[in-house]
Amino acid sequence: MSLALIVALPFLGALLPGLMIRAGRNAAATTTGAVTAVAFLLLLSHAPAVLRGEVVQTRIDWLPALGLNATFFLDGLGLLFAGLILGIGLLIILYARFYLAKSDPMGQFYTYLLLFQGAMVGIVLSDNILLLLIFWELTSLSSFLLIGYWKHLPEGRQGARMALAVTGGGGLAMIAGMLILGNIVGSYDLTVILANKDLIQASPLYLPALILILLGAFTKSAQFPFHFWLPHAMAAPTPVSAYLHSATMVKAGLFLMARMWPVLSGTPEWFWIVSTAGLVTMVMAAKIAFFKDDLKALLAFSTVSHLGLITMLLGFGTRAAATVAVFHIINHATFKAALFMSAGIVDHEAHIRDLRRLGGLRRLMPITFGIVVLASLSMAGIPPLNGFLSKELMLEEAAHTAWITPWAMGLLATIGAAFSVAYSFRFLAHGFLGPVRDDYPHKPHDPGFGLWAAPALLAALVVLIGLVPMASAAWLVDAAAGAVTGEPVAVKITHWHGLEAPALWMSLAAVGGGLFMLGLYPRLRTLWDWAPRPEAKRIFDGIVEPLAALARSVTEGLHNGSFGRALMLAVLAIAGAALWAFSGGTHLAGTRALLPLDPIATVCWAVMVIAALATPFLHHSRITALILTGVAGLLIAPLFMLFSAPDLALTQVSVEVVTILLMLLALHFLPKETPAESPLPRRLRDAGIAGIAGLGIGTLAYLMMTRAPAFEPISHFHLAQSKPGAGGTNAVNTIIVDFRGYDTYGEIIVLGIAALVIYALSETLLRNPTVTRLLASRPRERESGDRHPMMLVVSTRLLLPMAMMVGVFIYLRGHNMPGGGFVAGLVFAIAYLMQYMASGYHWSHARQRYDHHVLIGWGALIATLSGVGAWFFGLPFLTSGFEYVHLWPLEEFELATAAIYDLGVFLCVLGAILLTLASLSRLALRTGERANTRAYDTEGTN
Amino acid sequence: MEALLATTIGVLAAVGIYLALRQRTFPVILGLTFLSYAVNLFLFSSGRLTLNAAPIIGEPSPYADPLPQALVLTAIVISFGMTAVVMIMAIGGYLSAGHDRIDLDARDDGEAGQ
Known part of the structure; x- marks a missing residue:
């Protein structure tokens, strides 16, 4: 463990100088020095054993199947280099404290320095070549930051770029070489590789591997013809030059050659x-x-x-x-x-x-x-x-x-x-x-x-x-x-x-x-000045600039700022690739028995296809387009219902309602018409592309549905374990809250973040004076006589408790029957939204006791805590437990931690939707809409 | 019935891509909505179609494949989040730029650089 700690210390410590700089430059320098000193002392504690000829090892298996393990070892060579890195590092930290000017951001400097130090120590202590490669590239990146530390100096920036291009490029070559080496030996462990000299040198791939690895070493250690970057890197502050460019980083190439010496040399x-x-x-x-x-x-x-x-x-x-x-x-x-x-x-x-x-x-x-x-x-x-x-x-x-x-x-x-x-x-x-x-x-x-x-x-x-x-x-x-x-x-x-x-x-x-x-x-100098010599920087620029221009022309050719063009190219590329893959094989007709046509489904299908196909023709009126979209979306729900997915049907209906409401609200701020500006050829071209893509996806779906899966579905496990393992009979819900709880966790977090992004964006818009002026000066549109009709207000008020009861019901039954936190959250959100629609944002908001942010926060917190709870029983994160309880006079019921988790999902969904719509409503207030204080309009009458 | 769902997916995708190729934000967002309908249905169809076989344990077997259903359920909710974010971006773009054209042109770049 302690070897891993030596490597980890500088990385962890890198967080400190940036914070400690608030307490002054001495504090930052002392903290940095202390971190390095602790790592150095840990290293020295291993020195006696290493000098006796022992090899200290630390092994943390991460992905053994891929050969990816965090393994470290310390032998004499590692001790020498790690000692140089940490020992000279200490001196550099002291020196830099007095060298840097008051105007230089010292916290940043020490952070970069520690990152670099950690990466260097990582290189010399790694026992896994994949790990070594990661540290190797990290030194290139952190040295880029250090060389370009004086951002105001153009030489510094150019030098940093050149160093990164040369050493980073060499590093890429080395990755290839190391992978070849690992393949020859069959292990990525350095200690195993070092024991297989004959195997490696007999391999026909020895020479390519050698050249690729040497490319990495030569670029890093500035060997001819890659030496030119080092003098340009001297634009860095002197502590960096002393540390990176004399004592440590440039010696990484030497270290690697010395490390691989037993297996690569002698030929x-x-x-x-x-x-x-x-x-x-x-x-x-x-x-x-x-x-x-x-x-x-x-x-x-x-x-x-x-x-x-x-x-x-x-x-x-x-x-x-x-x-x-x-x-x-x-x-x-x-x-x-x-x-x-x-x-x-x-x-x-x-x-x-x-x-x-x-x-x-x-x-x-x-x-x-x-x-x-x-x-x-x-x-x-x-x-x-x-x-x-x-x-x-x-x-x-x-x-x-x-x-x-x-x-x-x-x-x-x-x-x-x-x-x-x-x-x-x-x-x-x-x-x-x-x-x-x-x-x-x-x-x-x-x-x-x-x-x-x-x-x-x-x-x-x-x-x-x-x-x-x-x-x-x-x-x-x-x-x-x-x-x-x-x-x-x-x-x-x-x-x-x-x-x-x-x-x-x-x-x-x-x-x-x-x-x-x-x-x-003096005489030699005259001769030197007179003699022509190649200027490395000019050659480098001569190579790099055409490449950069080529890259730029490709990028701009593909993506010139036109969204439609990028999308068109992407669709055509995908369709082309699919066609190419499809034409490469032989195809038999599907053998799976087809389902008979159902009359209700056929009606749904016909209406949906008509609505969808009408949208491109009628989309210039945006309200019409939105209604057609809603029709198509809602009619998906009966299809889900028919094909044995009641959970999806519930979700689709409720999400569709919320989405259409959102878009209606958004349309308030946008033009109501889309101008007809595409000429006919362009529309035909787009229709052609869309047709090709639709045909492709439809055919693919048909071919997939008419044959049995190529592999046995893994859901047999979920079906079999749903009741005994997760304690619920609704397999879809148990997958969401239990088997794949981690996925759901990520998704509710994403949903919460999306809502916060919307809130932040609307805040930015509200703070922007041009935007608010634009909003306020928008032409008023014809409004209906009563904005908050009494009928609507009364009926939504009556519906609120009932809708909530339905929501609670759906939440509670979710584990065993169709329903669950997602749907319950949507139902609750719709119940609230109806109040907003009926009585306006201002009135509803004044009666709301909790902020929407808080709901999202509680949701994420509850979901996390229900997952963390498993730790106290020695189980992995998000392991659920359940118990059947018998409480007179109720029937036997079940208590499951998954229900707590589902509560978190519920709160996140509810909070996210409400926050989104509240953000839009706040914008609407700026359009000159008057805030109402009463539940319904009486303006018409008095 | 399989052909029915396949044509639905194809039509929804085609309409989605056609609308996404328009030059104003609102139709593009509607296009993305259509496209996500198509993608959700496609994902769902990978579990194959079954009638009267909701994956609720206790009812007589066989059961529909619950895994694509669970994936699509979360996908539906996430598509809502995505639509909402894109929508507020469209509003912001329209209010800041004064138009709702979706393509950048050289003039816009110049303004952004100022």
Whole structure:
């Protein structure tokens, strides 16, 4: 459970900063930090076991049949990554508290940050690849929010879009690859997949799966040719760059390659694709970084380069190289995050971060300078810092790896390292050394402790790991590398490998070459500026914009704002698909015995068909059209009655009455005529389309009814269990309130929401001055002499108690005979509506003790409580119970919780209908209709 | 009798689609009402037609299939909710725009963008 809790904590905690920000920025930051700290401590509580070589697992089965389970596991690799994510996360939270300006919405920032953190922890702890994929896409989404956090900056928005397009697209490819992998193995559990190396590598689908998965990893980790998004993502606030783009998210791709290393690596395909991509990325990005003037751009390309380095090491496919890769992941996270934060400090203090305009910060910002010296020397690979240790090991591995020729890999790695030295020293020299300048937009000085504490801690780690690697980091490397390679690893990290080690000479060459290049910087820069080079953003836009234009033209072609056009295309598409499916098979005549023609049904049918067919011809008079609709609708009820559905007949009649009343009321606000504006060809075309669709549906219904069901209906169960299981003899009602109670629950909620939407919309209309003016100035129509005729008032008054009694009767008998909460609610609603019609809204409303909203609320509450009640008996939600009671002098009767549930249904239906009509009536008051205070009109007489 | 119900469904659907293809809100809403009649009947017919076999336990078997009936019962009530929402939207649209045409044209988009 606790592993799931580590993943869940950041997600749950994401709710807090948005609330706590009301208590101030410190409160928001402290809460966020506390959430992360708790997750971190939970993780650490597992560390001893993991370092002993155990694997901690948590398993929550959700849909085992689909292989969808919430399973988590923690091994050395997971511990390393989760530790980085949560540990550096803590530092970032501290840093961001002091970095963000007063005008930035900090609560939002921390919420996004925690969402991202949760998604990252989810990736590294998932034991189910489907779950991993979900977290993977979540990191793309949450990083989109973080990169675009400064919404006012166009670069931020563009960078966020680009990052989402590239990493999200790669993620889609990875989903396909992972599904192939799961299919080969027959399980989506990572632990099972990792144990099936031979099966996977022997499969003909190995290469496609590998390429698809690598697409996901390369896009996420910004490997060539997908590296271009990362520098553009630097428009994000610096805490985001330090967290996502150096320490965590970009390493997700590396994590995945390390995770899948046991089953995917060791083949020539893996070696060539991965090590080549890594090598090219490392050298190319290091070269670009050297020529970047923006501090963050330089660091971004340097990050791309270092990610390439780690990718290359993983690509070698040897255990030693994989171990070095793990070690460099740790080192890179420490020095690069420190450098990003320092760059942020410079930006924060001097308000610029252009190397051409910086210089001499050594004296102005001594503390920052100290941090930068340590971190950038480590990045350059200068002994005894930690970057040196892993770079030496990397060069050693490269020297022993043949790529095209035996020496090419070593040479290129050395060149990459030389550029790395060059840009690290350029960062240091052009930014901090040299004479003090006085043309800064803002006089820089060291920031407060809060801002430099986090990078200083990381710089201390850089030194610590550099000086005593065996004590400070080797155990973690052993555990993580052991998890990657699947075999125990005992790494030896030393500063001195002896004179015969090629790494020593390569390293010296790299430092010398790097310093030499820095010396030649002005001339190299002229050459660089002169040479043409592809602009990644332009290429990206060149690909994306035509695609977007294509998508837009398709969308607008299908949906150009014309409802009729969209509907016509939909109807034709459905009819076409149905025809295609129908013509693909053979068809025999139905064998089911047909029912004989019934005279009453035939009369109903004839009247209904005539009414329906007359509607298109007569619909220009809207009242006529409404009456014809009502005729057709009401005549459906006898058909239901005839075909053994008394419940439906009752419902149809009552709903039809309510619907027609509603439409009549609505017609009060709308024009009474529909102008004849369609030319004849258009009407013929529409009639043709409608005819095709009607013919299709009718034929389909006929064919269906004339043959027996293809599968045995499941309702045998409902019929058999209705009495013993649910305690009612009306199978339709027991299905509604018991067997499928959950569906009904959703439906009454939807109905309630619909009524509230109507209320809200009418409120908005009432508040809109144009609308109310329009309503008030509508031409008065001829009104009848007495709006509230006495005859109507008296008869409805008399009918009210009787109608209610009928409603109660229908409700009570519903469980055993036709009826139930739905119908009872409708009957009650009609009884009330009659009062409204007879005496007007105002008069009736004044006599009503409860609001309609309250009825809906009580209905939903009662239905919920009757469902929750089952929990107290250890039963699932909405399990019903019943008991037969004998109470003298009554006959034996039944008490069922389903009846309480049905009461909730009843109240919801009643409240929804009344609220709807009340909303319309309130609008009507604005049309200049006078509110009546008396039950019936006496205007005519006095 | 099956042919009778099938033609009913076909006619109701055709009338519904024809009205839904009109250009004013009110006939479109009536069209949707007709269409929901047709759909409800179609759903109902999937339980096949039976006479004098209401699914009330205790009366002599056989019983009509209760499941489509239960589905259609809730569908009828939900169609009412849908019609009501669309209706208030139509009223709002008419009162705000001054006409009840259903298609957006370029001019309307321009107004919405202001």
